[in-house]
Amino acid sequence: MSVLNGKVAVVTGASRGLGREMAVALAQAGARVALVGRDVAKLDETAKACGDGAMIFPCNVIEEEEVTKLEERVSEHLGKVSILVNNAGVNLRKPVTEFSMDEWRWVMDTNLTSAFLCVRAFVPHMKGTGYGRVLNLTSIMSHVSLPGRCAYSASKTGLLGFTKALAMELAPEKITVVGISPGPFATEMNTALMNDPQANAMFLQKIPLGQWGKPEDIGSLAVYLCSDAAEFITGTDIVIDGGWLAN
Numbered sequence: 001m002s003v004l005n006g007k008v009a010v011v012t013g014a015s016r017g018l019g020r021e022m023a024v025a026l027a028q029a030g031a032r033v034a035l036v037g038r039d040v041a042k043l044d045e046t047a048k049a050c051g052d053g054a055m056i057f058p059c060n061v062i063e064e065e066e067v068t069k070l071e072e073r074v075s076e077h078l079g080k081v082s083i084l085v086n087n088a089g090v091n092l093r094k095p096v097t098e099f100s101m102d103e104w105r106w107v108m109d110t111n112l113t114s115a116f117l118c119v120r121a122f123v124p125h126m127k128g129t130g131y132g133r134v135l136n137l138t139s140i141m142s143h144v145s146l147p148g149r150c151a152y153s154a155s156k157t158g159l160l161g162f163t164k165a166l167a168m169e170l171a172p173e174k175i176t177v178v179g180i181s182p183g184p185f186a187t188e189m190n191t192a193l194m195n196d197p198q199a200n201a202m203f204l205q206k207i208p209l210g211q212w213g214k215p216e217d218i219g220s221l222a223v224y225l226c227s228d229a230a231e232f233i234t235g236t237d238i239v240i241d242g243g244w245l246a247n
Helices: 017-028 040-053 064-078 101-126 150-173 188-194 197-206 215-226
Strands: 008-012 032-037 054-058 083-086 132-137 175-182 236-240
Touching: 008 017, 008 064, 008 101, 017 032, 017 040, 017 083, 017 132, 017 215, 032 040, 032 064, 040 054, 054 064, 064 101, 083 101, 101 132, 101 150, 132 150, 132 215, 150 175, 150 236, 175 215, 188 197, 215 236
Parallel strands: 008 032, 008 083, 032 054, 083 132, 132 175, 175 236
Antiparallel strands: none
16 A cells, blocks of 8 residues: 555654554555664664665654754655654653652653654645644543553643644644544553553453554554545544543
8 A cells, every 4th residue: 555655754753662553554555754763773673664665763852953963864865754753752650759850851851842843843844735744642641541640641631732732733734733542552661561460450441342452553543644535634632542531
């Protein structure tokens, strides 16, 4: 399938988990994908899975200067970007009173500020073209929450608000901005939970479908949202959670 016809996509956090799956799906759909992350070895693995349609760009997306250089390198090697997937994210699970200032900033910068920096860098590529897609990986934790998720929920709720405001701002340019809110997915971020029998059982009990999400399902959704079939979807949040929020 080549529904994306050589469009250039930037995917942050592409070294593993949902970012990897979205990058592979976009490449298989015909996009040339800039794989962004800090783990070069893991980015190489993603590139191999993507095939010839991907290049790696090591970058720490919470650093302003690095994102500026990233934009320059992507422009030089791949050209103008028309798809941006803000997927980089971290989750530090602990009581809020135990957070250090550095830990709080790390979660906020990774989950929210990085999206701002990448939007500021790459949205100018999309303006004036009549097409553009920004996908922000929010979370069901931007709608509901759990103990120990104060920083994560705050950052993801902020990202959801950013998504809505940005969609309004970019609508005249025909650039759509959509949040994707995954529920519990079988990724490295959730390995500790899946390996804890009590926590695993608790999560499965909350999911009406009774299973953890498959990362490849996010890839299919990303391709659809970047296709022409989704040109009327913007300023909203797509929940993909096995029914969690329906409880």
